Amino acid sequence: MAAPESGDGNNGAARMVTLISSDNTRFEVEAAAASLSQTLQLTILDGGGGGGDGIPLPNVDSATLSKVLEYCIKHAPAAANGGAPNATAVDRAELERFDNEFVNIDQSVLYSLIMAAHNLEIEGLQSLVAKKVADMIKGKSPMEIRRTLGFPDPTPEEQAEMNAHMLEYGWAYE
Amino acid sequence: MSIPAAALAALMDNDDLLSEFLLRLPPQPSSLPRASLVCNHWHRLVTDPGFRRRFRAHHRNSPLIGVFEDRMDYPFFSHSLVVSERLLSADNPNSSSHIVRTEDSGLGWVILSPKNLQMWEWKVCSEGVARWVLRKTEKMYKILGMM
Structure with a gap:
């Protein structure tokens, strides 16, 4: 169970939705986390993804989806606060540390994540992975960029x- | 490296994705020229005026404080016109100027031409007279690492 949030007036269990990866693995996550995806948000607002239904994601395999959801779960509380204007410096530093660690991954995993973030339209994640690619190639010659x-x-x-x-x-x- | 060719192609053939990567390159004068020489596709994207507008917008709070297209009409830099005209005529019309902040917060002027990159610095001497001083000339092929 995720760490409880101190959200006021939000009693009871958070609403959950089920996402189904291309290899038929089912992931149950809080609707708030899955809603970081613009693509999923409308379906979820319409009440989809609950119960035994699940939302199929034919373009995302389970390894990539679990990584994507790790990001969404971590960022959902801040996103719920409207970009966290009242977040403390400590919170922001913690998210930044998480982000840096999060993209410290194998290049093939990074490429899958880029595609998934693009298809699911998860803005923060799209930005994070694009920055990672830019960081990989900055300061390099054209030939070095190709090899990298x-x-x-x-x-x-x-x-x-x-x-x-x-x-x-x-x-x-x- | 074990990147499946199909996965790589899917990413790199996608202009939306590619421009997101390239927009986030640091706003140094060498960033886009280097990227433009990676392959034809990148060249087309990076030299597109729309992309360059986005690049400038993305970095508008960055150390690059001005890029002007029509340098000869820019009164603020009239001081340097004699110098720039001589430099530019020796080269070719593809030269361009970029006003940048130097690392120590001074004013810098970078002139890019097909052959060279020149970095000038705005120096105020003890009598209070200011002028552009040439700090460095680099051969472009060295910077690009093409040879």
Whole structure:
């Protein structure tokens, strides 16, 4: 059970919804956490996902979904406070620490997360994983960027095109 | 590295995702030029005026305090026109200027051209006269690491 929140006037058990991954694993989470996904939010507001129904997510496998939900559960309380204007510095620091640790993951897991965050439209997570990719490539040369991201080496034709861009346009600023 | 080619392609072929990554590159003058030379797709995206507007908007609170398109009409920098004209005519019209904050909060001026990156600093001397001083010239191919 998640740590109890001190939310006033919210007596009784939180509403739960069930999400079903592409490999048919069922995840039961609080509706508030799942609602960080813009894609799921409407379904949940309409009362979907409860009871034995569950919301199928054919594009997200169970490993990725459990990671996504770890993020949502952690961020749901702050999101419920409207971006947590009254959050303490300690709370914010804790979320930041969590975020940094959260994206400290294998690159293939990161790529799956990026896709899932995009499909589920989880804004904070989209931003977090995009920043991670930017951090991976910043300060690197074009060739280093390719290798870091796992691109194949350029073909001689591609290399020639890039050399031409470099000479024609110089910097990408006009 | 064990990245499945399909997963990589799905990410990198998606302009929405790709631009989210590239928007978050630091607003240093070398960031976008480097990205633009990764492949044709990135080049197309990074040189798109819409993307560059978004990039500037994303970083509007960053140390990059001004990028002006029409440098010759910019009165504030009239001091440096003689210098800039000479520098730019020697190169080609693709040069551009960027006013930046230097690390010690001074005023910096970066001139990008196809061959060189020049960094100038606004210096006030003891008599109170201010002028641009050339701090550094770097060959572009060295910065880009292409050769």
